[in-house]
Amino acid sequence: MSSPVVLVTGGSKRTGRVIAESFAALGYDIVVHYNTSIVEADATVKALAVNGRRAVAIGADLGDESQIRSLVGRVYEQFDRLDVLVNCASSYFQDNLEDFRVDNLDLAWRINCRAPILLTQAFYQHAKSRGQTGAVVNIVDQKVRDNFHPDDFSYTVGKVGIGYMTKMLAVSAMGVLRVNAVYPGLMSQSGDQTPEDFAYASKVSNLLGYVAGPEDLANAVVLLATVQSFVGTDFVVDAGQNLIPVTNDVVTLHRAPR
DSSP: OOOOEEEETTTTSHHHHHHHHHHHHTTOEEEEEESSOHHHHHHHHHHHHHTTOOEEEEEOOTTOHHHHHHHHHHHHHHHSOOOEEEEOOOOOOOOOTTTOOHHHHHHHHIIIIIHHHHHHHHHHHHHHHHTOOEEEEEEOOGGGTTOOOSSSHHHHHHHHHHHHHHHHHHHHTTTTEEEEEEEEOOOSOOTTOOHHHHHHHHHHSSTTSSOOOHHHHHHHHHHHHHOTTOOSOEEEESTTGGGSOOSSOHHHHOOOOO
C-alpha cells in the first residue's frame, strides 16, 4: 500500500518546511511546492529523503491558473493520490489604504485567496474522479479574527477572503474533502525586526508572553488534516495574540526599548 501524500505550497522554507517535516515524521510522502526558491526546495527534499521519505519539489507560479492545475496534475502523475493539501504560500506587502498599489493588491488576492481556492478545486476534481478523499488546511492570519489594523492592506484582503471562504469550501467539498483553517500570529523574526525587537514583541504582544512558533502551527495543521471529525474548523494558534487588540502590526508597534 502506498504512503499518504501531502502537498505543501511554499513548503521549501520557514513555516512551510516545518509543516512538511511534520508530515514526513508521520510517514507521508511530501510534495514541496516552490515559486522561485528552488535552492531551498532542493535542500528540503534532500533533507526529507535522508530521513527515508519520498519527496519531490515542483515549481509553480500560483498566480497562474494553468500552473496551479499543472501542479496538482503532476502530483497525481507521480503518486496517483493526494491526501492532504496545505495552502501555506502567501504574498505579503507592507502597505495601507492610502498607498497600496493595484498590482500588489491583485497579486496578493491571486496568491492568498484565489490560488487556495483553485488548488482545492483541482484537488477535489482529481480525488472525486478516483473515488478518493482528502483534507485541506488553509493558513490564514489571526488578524482576520476581529483583530484588524490598517497595516499590510493588500496581504490582508487576500487572507480575509480565504479565511471566510474556508467554511464555504468545506460545505462545497463535502463527501470528498474536509477543509479547515489555522490562524497564526507572529511566529518568527519578520521585516526589519532585530532579534531584540522580536524577543520584545513576542513577550508583549501575546497573552502567554511568547509566540506560538512554526512547530505549534504544524502540530495544529497535522491535527486538522488527520482527525476525521474536523471539518470547517478554525484553530487560532497564536499564544493569545488575537486577544490583545492592536492599532498596527506588532512588528512595527513593539520595538525593543533603546
